[in-house]
Amino acid sequence: MAENQSVKRARGVFSPFNIFIGILTELGGVALLVGLGLLISWLVKGL
Amino acid sequence: MKLDLQVIIYYTARILMGLAALMVIPLITALFFQEWNIALDFLIGIFLSLITAYTLTLLASPEAYKSKLSWVDGLVAVTVAWLLGMILAAVPYYLSGFYGSFLDATFDVMSGLTTTGLVLIQDLDHVPYGINMWRHLLTFLGGQGMVVLALTFLFREISGAFKLYVGEAKDEQLLPNAKNTARVIWFISIIYLLVGTFIFWVAGLYIGLSPLRSFFHGLWVFMAAWSTGGFAPQSQNVLYYHSTLYELVTVLFFTVGSFNFALHYTIWRGNRREIFRNLEIISFFITVNLLFSLTAGGLAQSDVYTGFWDIFRKGYYHLISGHTTTGFMTVYASQFQGWSDLALLGLIISMLFGASACSTAGGFKALRIGIIWHTLIREVKRVINPERAVVTEKFHHLRDVLLEERHMRSALLIVILYITTFTIATVAGVASGYPLIHSMFEAASATGNVGLSIGVVAPSMPGLLKALYILVMWVGRLEFMAVLAGVAFIVEAFRRK
Numbered sequence: 001m002a003e004n005q006s007v008k009r010a011r012g013v014f015s016p017f018n019i020f021i022g023i024l025t026e027l028g029g030v031a032l033l034v035g036l037g038l039l040i041s042w043l044v045k046g047l
Numbered sequence: 048m049k050l051d052l053q054v055i056i057y058y059t060a061r062i063l064m065g066l067a068a069l070m071v072i073p074l075i076t077a078l079f080f081q082e083w084n085i086a087l088d089f090l091i092g093i094f095l096s097l098i099t100a101y102t103l104t105l106l107a108s109p110e111a112y113k114s115k116l117s118w119v120d121g122l123v124a125v126t127v128a129w130l131l132g133m134i135l136a137a138v139p140y141y142l143s144g145f146y147g148s149f150l151d152a153t154f155d156v157m158s159g160l161t162t163t164g165l166v167l168i169q170d171l172d173h174v175p176y177g178i179n180m181w182r183h184l185l186t187f188l189g190g191q192g193m194v195v196l197a198l199t200f201l202f203r204e205i206s207g208a209f210k211l212y213v214g215e216a217k218d219e220q221l222l223p224n225a226k227n228t229a230r231v232i233w234f235i236s237i238i239y240l241l242v243g244t245f246i247f248w249v250a251g252l253y254i255g256l257s258p259l260r261s262f263f264h265g266l267w268v269f270m271a272a273w274s275t276g277g278f279a280p281q282s283q284n285v286l287y288y289h290s291t292l293y294e295l296v297t298v299l300f301f302t303v304g305s306f307n308f309a310l311h312y313t314i315w316r317g318n319r320r321e322i323f324r325n326l327e328i329i330s331f332f333i334t335v336n337l338l339f340s341l342t343a344g345g346l347a348q349s350d351v352y353t354g355f356w357d358i359f360r361k362g363y364y365h366l367i368s369g370h371t372t373t374g375f376m377t378v379y380a381s382q383f384q385g386w387s388d389l390a391l392l393g394l395i396i397s398m399l400f401g402a403s404a405c406s407t408a409g410g411f412k413a414l415r416i417g418i419i420w421h422t423l424i425r426e427v428k429r430v431i432n433p434e435r436a437v438v439t440e441k442f443h444h445l446r447d448v449l450l451e452e453r454h455m456r457s458a459l460l461i462v463i464l465y466i467t468t469f470t471i472a473t474v475a476g477v478a479s480g481y482p483l484i485h486s487m488f489e490a491a492s493a494t495g496n497v498g499l500s501i502g503v504v505a506p507s508m509p510g511l512l513k514a515l516y517i518l519v520m521w522v523g524r525l526e527f528m529a530v531l532a533g534v535a536f537i538v539e540a541f542r543r544k
Contacts, residue, residue, distance in 0.1 A: 014316050022315035023242065029322050030302040033332060034295070037339055037367070041359035044343040 053107040054116060055124045060103035062128040065196055066135060067096035072184055073139070077177030085177040088142035096135045122532035125194055129521065132193060133157050136185060143178050145169055147506045150513055157517045159185035160193065161524035162407055164277025164374035164498020165489075165516070167506050171282040176263065179280050183267040189524075190274025190304070190407030191236050195229045221312050235311045236273065243269035243300050247293075254290045272297050273304040274407045277374025277498030284376040294364060297375055305331075305371035305402030307414075309445055326442045327403045330417035331370070338397045339366045345390025362390065365499060370397035372409040374498020383488070383501045391484055391501075398491040398499065399469060409496030409523050411465055415458040417442060422455045464527045469494045472519045476503060479512050493519045 074089040116124075133156045140152035151167040158165045159182055168174065168182075188196060221228045244266045251261030264280055271278040281287035285297055310328070313321045322328055339362065346352055346362045361378060368375045383391065401410015425440040432438055440450040448454075469490050476486025481503050489503040493516045504516070522530045 018317040019238065019315045022311070022317075022319065023239075025314055025319045025322055026303045026306065026311070027299055029328070030299050033302065033335065033367075034298060034363075036336055037363040038359050040336060040339055041343055041355045041363060044340065044347050045355035045358055 051117070051120055053110070054120045055127060056103045057107035058116070058120075058124040059128045059131060060100045060107065062124075062193060063096055063100040063103070063131060063135065066132050066193070067093045067100065069184065069188065069196075070096065070136075070139065070181070073177045073181040076180040077175065080176045082175040082177050085139070085143060085175045088139040089177065089181075091142060092135065092139040095138055099131065099135060119532050119536055122529040123536045125525065125529045126533035128193065129160065129525070133160065133517075136160070136181075139181060140168075140178065143175070145171075145174055145178065148510075150510060151506060154513050154517055155182070156185060157520050158498070159183075159276065159278065160189035161496045161520040162186055162189045162274045162276040162372070162409065163493065163496045163520045163524075164271070165492065165500055165504045165520075166278070167504065167513070169506060171280075174280070179263075179267060182278050183270040183276075183280075186274045186276030186278050187236075187240075187270040190276060191232055192229075195232055221309055231312055232308050235308060235315070239273055239300070239303070240269065243273060246296055246300075250290070250293050250296050251288075254288055254293060268297065269300060272300040272373065272375070275301055275305050275371050275373040275402070275409075275496075276407075277368070277376075279375065283379075286377045286379070291360065294360070294377060297373075298364065298367060301371050301373040301375065302367060305373070305406050305408040307403040307405045309405055310403065313445055321445065324443050326417040326421075326444045327413040330420070331402060331413040334397070334400050334413070334416065335367060335370050338370065338393045338400075339363055341396075342366050342390045342393030345387040345393060348389065349385070349387035351385050351387075351390075365394060366397055369394050369492075369495075369497055369499050370400060371402045372398065372495050372497045374492065374500075376499060380500045380502040383499075384485075388484055391488060394499065395487055395491045398495040398497045399465065401495050409494075411462050411495075414444060415462055417444075418450070418454050418458040419462065421450050422458075425450060461526060465494060465523065468519055468522060472515060475512055475515050479509050489516075490519070494523045496520060496523050 070089050070093045074086055074093070077083075077086040077089060133153050136156045137149065137152035140146055140155060141149050145168050146152040146155070147167070147169065154165075154167050157163075164186070174182075221231050244262070247265030247269050248258075248262050251265050252258065256264060267278070267280050268285075270276070277284075279285060279287065285294060288294070307325075307327055310321060310325055342362050342365075343358050346358050352358050352361055364375075364377055399410055400416060401412050402408035404412040404414040421440050421442050425438060428438045428440070441447050442450060469487075472490030472493055473483075473486045476490055477483055479486075481489075485501050485503055488499070488501040491497065492499050492504075503512075
């Protein structure tokens, strides 16, 4: 039983909380990419 | 009739029944908006699809229902279902009167199903709701996979279903059983459909669309964004909205839509650090920024856009739209002709590179680019180490993976096939009288299932070039293997005779 719990913890759980935070993580990752694009635009035009 | 052929016919018939069932959605939409002629077009489409599916079912013996699918059967069934599906799905398009020919209608169906986004539809700004619903539904379905949908809802658990799934270039098995894997893909997409449509609806209200119009535009633009499709309900595409907010929301959703379904699944189960460690994401992150530096440099050289904000808003938008193989545009096709060759080259390479494997995106895929990079590292290590040294290379994709010959062979083979297809499409464009850079741009867009256009794709383009682009979009989407298996199956059948 204890082993099952630890396997479950390692593999993660498909729960509403994890899904919500997962969506925020993915959208946040994209926002980071967009921010870098803005920085490159500024550097290219500035140089 | 041979059992192999009967198995293929049986599964093709089931997939076509799914297509007929799906036409009910645009039919209801047309009835809701009192578009009676369009409703009739869909009724005819449903009738023809059902008749075809029923006739095919009659040709298959009951043994075919129980047979285990072989690899060739699975791949050929996908190939045949896509071809027949393209023809039947084009019927309502053609009957609507918005297409110059049946070839144009099939072009748009293939463009939708392959999530490309190139269009030959005419007078798009006055297209009825029912047709617009069908356009976006096809692209949404194409993103998740027509076969994935059929696996989820139409088949009982079948032996060897994974072969159908692989035929559509979705090779990550999220769960041990293919049917459950297909269900997870649809679960992720439906959750995002709800979240995305709501956010687009709010953004639409903010820019002044009426609530009903904002809802339908939100739903359709989300479907096209998530599927990296690039269709939009207006001829000006995303430019129509003239809104930085709306553009930003599209970037968020089409980029997330270009992620691997296995990555979504891993992150949604709480393993959030995977997004920073995954080879595909790292590879995508690096190539997007390197290629944008190229495009931004080209735009700064040519002085098409004066400030850094314009370079970002136009240059970055199209670069990431191309790299994720979405194809949303915020300029007119003819405006690309003012961009320098360097800026266009950045776009062309990004369209060919594409985004994640087992996603809605096309192109080489970031995973393969990452694997090729690791292969290069391994070969360099081999050269600088003593001859007898054992050189190994690892990469992280959902777990740590030891780089093996089969990874390298598969990645290089698919990339070579993409480059060959791109070259053929470019040569065909030049032979049809278009300038080289325009031909390269449109060839990259069709091969990578992108949808950005520099103006070559138009109702007036030569019929042969339309047919070739249909083929190119199709082989690019199925990643060659299913189509090659189909060709091999036919050749083998003739040889036996």
